[in-house]
Amino acid sequence: METFIRNIPKAELHLHIEGTLEPELMFAIGERNGVELRFGSVEDVRRAYEFTNLQDFLDIYYEGAKVLQEEQDFYDLTWAYLTKVHEQNVRHVEIFFDPQTHTDRGIPFETVVSGIHRALGDAETALEMSTGLIMCFLRHLSAEAAMETLEMALPFKEWIIAVGLDSSEIGHPPEKFVEVFDRAREEGFLTVAHAGEEGPPEFIWQALDFLKAGRIDHGVRCVEDDRLVERLRDEKIALTVCPLSNVKLCVFDAMEQHNLKQLLDLGLRATVNSDDPSYFGGYMNANFLAAQRALGLEKEDIYRLVRNSFEAAFVGEERKEALIQELDEYMEGAA
Ligand code: ADE
Ligand code: ZN
Numbered sequence: 001m002e003t004f005i006r007n008i009p010k011a012e013l014h015l016h017i018e019g020t021l022e023p024e025l026m027f028a029i030g031e032r033n034g035v036e037l038r039f040g041s042v043e044d045v046r047r048a049y050e051f052t053n054l055q056d057f058l059d060i061y062y063e064g065a066k067v068l069q070e071e072q073d074f075y076d077l078t079w080a081y082l083t084k085v086h087e088q089n090v091r092h093v094e095i096f097f098d099p100q101t102h103t104d105r106g107i108p109f110e111t112v113v114s115g116i117h118r119a120l121g122d123a124e125t126a127l128e129m130s131t132g133l134i135m136c137f138l139r140h141l142s143a144e145a146a147m148e149t150l151e152m153a154l155p156f157k158e159w160i161i162a163v164g165l166d167s168s169e170i171g172h173p174p175e176k177f178v179e180v181f182d183r184a185r186e187e188g189f190l191t192v193a194h195a196g197e198e199g200p201p202e203f204i205w206q207a208l209d210f211l212k213a214g215r216i217d218h219g220v221r222c223v224e225d226d227r228l229v230e231r232l233r234d235e236k237i238a239l240t241v242c243p244l245s246n247v248k249l250c251v252f253d254a255m256e257q258h259n260l261k262q263l264l265d266l267g268l269r270a271t272v273n274s275d276d277p278s279y280f281g282g283y284m285n286a287n288f289l290a291a292q293r294a295l296g297l298e299k300e301d302i303y304r305l306v307r308n309s310f311e312a313a314f315v316g317e318e319r320k321e322a323l324i325q326e327l328d329e330y331m332e333g334a335a
Contacts, residue, residue, distance in 0.1 A: 004299060004334055005288045009326050011092040011309040012085060012273050012284055014217050014240035016136075016166065017074075017116060018065045018098055019276025020081040029076065030067035038063065049279055054198050054249050055168055057279060065101050074115025081277075082123040082131075088285045091323055092313055094132040095120070096164055099149055100141060109152040117159045130323075132314050134192065136164040137180065139172035146180045154187065161314050162190035164217065165207075169199040174206040174213075181211040190214050190314055192240075197251060201225035208237065215240055215312055220251060223259055223266070233267050238312030242275035243291040244282050255294035264304055271309040303331055 023045035030037050039045045045064075051057040068074060078095070085093065095116065102112045113133075120131040135153055137146035153160060163184045165177060174193055181191050193207040197218035204222055207213040208231070219239035222228050232239070243258055245251075252258045263270040272291060277283045282290065288305075291297060310323040 001292060001299070002289060005292060005302060006285050007089055008302060008306055008330055008334075009089050009091045009323065010284055010288075010306050011094075011271075011313055011323065012090050013094045013215065013238070013271055013309055013312060014096070014242055014273035014275055015081070015093065016061075016096045016098065016276050017078055017081065018068070018101060019061060019280075020084075020278050021064050021068075021077060022080070022278045025077065025080060026064050026067055029069075029073050033067060033069045033073070035067045035069070037067070049248075051248055051279075052250050054170075057249055057276070058167060061276065061279060062101055065098075066105065068102065069107060069111075071111045071115040071118075074112050075119045076115075078116045078119035079122065082119060082127060082129065085284055086123070086127045086129060088283060090129070090284055091326065092130045092310070092315065092319075093123075094134055094161070094314060096134045096136045096166065098136050098138060098166065099152070100138045100145065103149065103152065109149075110156070113153070113156050113159060117156075130315055130319050132161040133159055134162045134164050135160050136166040137177060138167040139165050139174075139176065139194075140168040143176055143180055146177055147183065150180055150184055150187075157187060157189070160189065162192055162214075164191070165193040165195075165211070166217070169194060169197055169203065173199075173203055175210050178210045185212060192217055194218055196221035197246075198249075201228050204228055204232075208235075213237075214314075218242065218246070218251075220246060220259055220263070222268075223262060229266055229268065232269075236269055236311075238269040238271055238308060239263060240273045240312075241270050242273045242280075243287050244277075244280045245275035247290075248280040255290050258291065258295060260291050260305075261295045261297060261301065264301055269308045269312055270305060271312060272305050273309075299334070303327070
């Protein structure tokens with residue numbers, strides 16, 4: 001089973017690039033930019049990763065991101081992630097970035113997006129991966145600030161496939177961002193949103209009805225509302241579930257309590273993703289392995305999770321079919 005999981009071709013659809021910043025790279029980049037961290041050592045950083053909720057984590061995540069200043073920093077960060085998941089047979093990635101975390105510190109939007117985009121381009125040619133970039137608005141900031149960020153992104157819109165919504169969920173319902181998402185769709189962006197991670201099922205309804213989200217990031221609390229489950233199933237809305245993240249942020253007390261298997265059995269388009277792997281204890285394979293062991297997932301479940309991610313990917317039909325064919329050939333070989 002472990003070999004089967006390691007080698008199966010897969011896609012990652014829920015990954016914050018700032019959440020891949022490993023402490024070693026945080027220190028290396030911090031040093032070359034002359035940025036003082038409040039942590040004394042790599043070990044100090046890792047020791048701080050004891051979270052009891054989303055906000056605990058976000059406070060440290062935004063702190064770490066302060067070392068990122070130059071285009072090359074964003075390139076190095078993205079490239080480190082891409083080479084790592086390439087070794088895990090991740091064939092397609094869609095990466096979130098949080099421009100406001102950087103522009104609010106005076107880093108130009110162009111610096112951020114150029115570094116990430118250049119690494120994604122190199123992955124397409126050198127690693128034969130397909131890639132997409134999704135710009136997230138920080139929901140704890142105002143709708144006006146989100147609109148300004150959208151305007152900054154317009155000159156780069158060929159590089160960005162979708163917009164999303166992340167950061168502190170409680171107190172920041174999706175409806176706050178209706179106008180921004182309307183404008184984003186008019187400009188040709190697809191839409192996704194974090195909802196139902198810590199927040200109630202009502203926020204998932206809002207993400208669908210007000211933001212026209214094509215996928216829901218996390219969405220695990222949908223099971224509290226039968227009508228919502230029906231809607232997600234009927235409309236084949238994917239849920240980008242992040243097992244290790246959910247346990248680390250205490251959305252579930254333990255992996256054994258995670259509802260990933262329940263979501264699959266309800267016929268929902270659940271997928272497995274790593275969210276912020278540097279902070280939550282593992283990349284794609286670690287997420288699959290932890291969920292498989294705790295929930296007793298069968299090969300058929302793993303296949304379904306991967307297939308769901310290919311079906312829900314924001315790529316052209318031709319690439320989608322090629323990915324699914326690669327998966328089916330892998331399954332035939334593994335049988
Ligand atoms: N930003 C980075 N990771 C996040 C998560 N899991 N939820 C909300 N915002 C985030
Ligand atoms: Zn997330």
